[in-house]
Amino acid sequence: MTKRFDFELLNTDGMARRGIVKTPKGDIQTPAFMPVGTAATVKAMMPESVAATGAEILLGNTYHLMLRPGAERVHNLGGLHKFMNWDKPILTDSGGFQVMSLADLRKLTEEGVKFRSHVDGSEHNLTPERSMEIQRLLGSDIVMAFDECTPYPATEKQARESMELSMRWAQRSRDAFGDRPGYALFGIQQGSTFQDMRAESAEALQKVDFDGYAIGGLAVGEGQEMMFDVLNYAPQQLPTDKPRYLMGVGKPDDLVGAVQRGVDMFDCVLPSRSGRTGQGLTRMGAINLKNARHKDDPRPLDEKCTCPCCTKYSRAYLHHTIKCHEIIGSMLLTWHNLHYYQELMAGMREAISNNALEKFVKTFHAMREQGDIEPI
Numbered sequence: 001m002t003k004r005f006d007f008e009l010l011n012t013d014g015m016a017r018r019g020i021v022k023t024p025k026g027d028i029q030t031p032a033f034m035p036v037g038t039a040a041t042v043k044a045m046m047p048e049s050v051a052a053t054g055a056e057i058l059l060g061n062t063y064h065l066m067l068r069p070g071a072e073r074v075h076n077l078g079g080l081h082k083f084m085n086w087d088k089p090i091l092t093d094s095g096g097f098q099v100m101s102l103a104d105l106r107k108l109t110e111e112g113v114k115f116r117s118h119v120d121g122s123e124h125n126l127t128p129e130r131s132m133e134i135q136r137l138l139g140s141d142i143v144m145a146f147d148e149c150t151p152y153p154a155t156e157k158q159a160r161e162s163m164e165l166s167m168r169w170a171q172r173s174r175d176a177f178g179d180r181p182g183y184a185l186f187g188i189q190q191g192s193t194f195q196d197m198r199a200e201s202a203e204a205l206q207k208v209d210f211d212g213y214a215i216g217g218l219a220v221g222e223g224q225e226m227m228f229d230v231l232n233y234a235p236q237q238l239p240t241d242k243p244r245y246l247m248g249v250g251k252p253d254d255l256v257g258a259v260q261r262g263v264d265m266f267d268c269v270l271p272s273r274s275g276r277t278g279q280g281l282t283r284m285g286a287i288n289l290k291n292a293r294h295k296d297d298p299r300p301l302d303e304k305c306t307c308p309c310c311t312k313y314s315r316a317y318l319h320h321t322i323k324c325h326e327i328i329g330s331m332l333l334t335w336h337n338l339h340y341y342q343e344l345m346a347g348m349r350e351a352i353s354n355n356a357l358e359k360f361v362k363t364f365h366a367m368r369e370q371g372d373i374e375p376i
Contacts, residue, residue, distance in 0.1 A: 004182055005021075005023055005142075006021075007019060007022070007241065008020045010353065011353050012352070013351070013352045013356070014358075015236070015261055015262040016031075016259050016348070017244075017262060017352065019243070019264060021057075021243050021264075021265075023141050023142075024182040025089045026087075026089055027056070029346075030243060030264040030265060030349070031255075031259045031345050031352075032056065032057065032265050032345060033265075033341045033342060033345045034265065034267040035050055035058055035267075035271070035338055035341075036059045036272060037060050037084065037086075037090075038060070038064050038269070039061065039064045040065060040074075040080060040083055041084060042058065042334075043330075043334070044272065044275060044331045044334040045272070045331070045335065045338070047084065049335055050338065053307070053339040053341075054339070054342035054343070055342060056088055056089070057088060057090065057141075057142075058088070058091070059091050059092070059093065059267040060092045060093075060140065061092070061093060062093055062094055062095035062098075062131060062134055062135055063097075065080070066095065066124070066134050067120075067122075068119060071133075071138055074137065074138055075138070079138065079139030080092075080139050080140065089141040090139075090140050090141055090142070091140065091142035091143075091144070091186075092135045092138055093144050094131045094143075094147060095146070096113075096146055096147050096148055096149055097247075097248075100151070108148070110165070112125060112126050112127030112128065112130070112169075113126050114126075126146070127172075128172035129172065129176040132146070132173055132176035136177075140183070141183060142183075142185075142212070143185045144185075144186050144214065145170045145173035145174070145185060145186065145187050145188055147166035147188045147216060148165055148166050148169070149217055150162040150166075150190050150191075150220075151220060152192065152222045153221075153222075159192035159193075159194055159197055160194075160197060162192075163190040163191045163192075166188065166190045167190075167204040167205070170187050170204070170205055170210075171208050174210070184211035184212055185210055186212040186213060186214050186243075186245060187205035187210035187214070188214040188215075189201045189202050189205060189214065189217075189237070189238065192217055193229070193230055198230070198233070198237055199237050202237035211242065212242050212244070212245060213242055213245070214246070214247050215234050215238075215247065215263070218230060218231075218246065218247070218248070219247070219248040219249045219268075224257070227249075227254070228257050228261065231246070231257070231258055232261060235261055235263055243264045243265055244263050244264045244265070245266070246258050246263045246265070248267065249267075249268055250268050250270065252341070252344055252364075253368070255341075256344070256361055259348050259352075259357075260357065260361065271334070271337035272337065274286070274337055275331075275333035276330045278322040278333065280309075280333055281336075281340055282301060282302040282305070282371070283302065283364075283367050283371070284302070284368060284371025285371045287315075289301075289319050289322050290319070290322055290323065297314065297319070298316060299314065299315055300313070300315070301315060301318065301333075305339065305340065307336045307339035307340075308332070309333065309335050309339075313332060318332060
């Protein structure tokens with residue numbers, strides 16, 4: 001068993017990277033996609049089913065778990081892994097993004113954020129120290145530093161004030177995290193869409209010295225073109241010997257473009273949320289199973305896919321279950337979507353290993369141009 005968290009870079013192809021994140025609870029092959037288990041569950045999926053898709057790590061949500069059922073309760077019940085029956089690595093976000101986007105009556109100070117729960121109106125105070133404590137109680141393998149997710153658009157003044165606050169919180173997060181062999185703490189780069197500010201943030205984080213680095217403040221409304229503009233330089237501002245994690249991204253073409261630009265890890269609710277709303281995400285593009293044109297279609301969702309949804313059920317059946325609001329429709333589509341995402345990541349890993357990513361990307365885009373695409 002690995003005693004400490006580690007990252008091994010195996011190969012590069014342009015800016016794209018193939019590596020392994022090593023943790024005591026198992027290795028994570030990168031580039032990697034992390035399914036989102038917001039409230040200690042990937043919605044509509046059993047943990048065994050998530051593992052069967054090829055997922056090697058899940059993301060849990062600090063904000064939601066601190067409100068329900070409570071970090072102390074999870075700890076007393078044996079920790080998040082035992083609580084949700086997942087024995088592989090878990091990464092938890094710091095709660096900062098959800099506090100800003102979901103909580104009521106927020107008050108941001110140097111100390112942290114005071115807010116009222118969106119669940120029951122109860123008052124809470126989330127600071128870097130409390131965020132570290134919550135994630136320790138949960139038993140997270142990869143802990144995220146507490147930060148303020150800079151909104152978009154932001155003026156240069158707003159972005160700087162936000163970034164500098166997050167860097168001060170990053171140091172407090174490191175101090176509170178302490179020395180925990182086998183566990184990792186990731187810092188989060190901020191700076192909105194300003195290249196010089198991103199560079200300052202990266203430099204400040206490296207002085208603190210984290211086990212990995214996230215690129216924050218993207219996928220917040222700036223659009224893919226601007227996101228890629230930032231990713232043309234942001235990953236390269238971070239250390240080459242540590243994993244790089246792009247938070248909250250995204251659509252399949254987002255993942256491919258970000259991997260090309262040097263990102264190693266991703267999470268997004270899109271595949272599971274789309275599965276619950278009747279959308280299959282395939283190599284041909286998005287397919288809306290609510291559409292009546294599928295009601296008599298005996299074909300599988302994707303004839304080349306090996307997931308249970310595609311090998312055992314027809315588009316007609318999926319259409320029927322979605323229209324009737326049967327739970328199995330959400331289960332099957334979520335399983336397929338997560339399987340496709342893991343298949344996509346595995347394909348990119350193999351391509352990078354063989355220095356063939358450019359060919360892989362051309363084939364990826366050609367399939368979608370020819371396919372049965374419906375906008376997500």
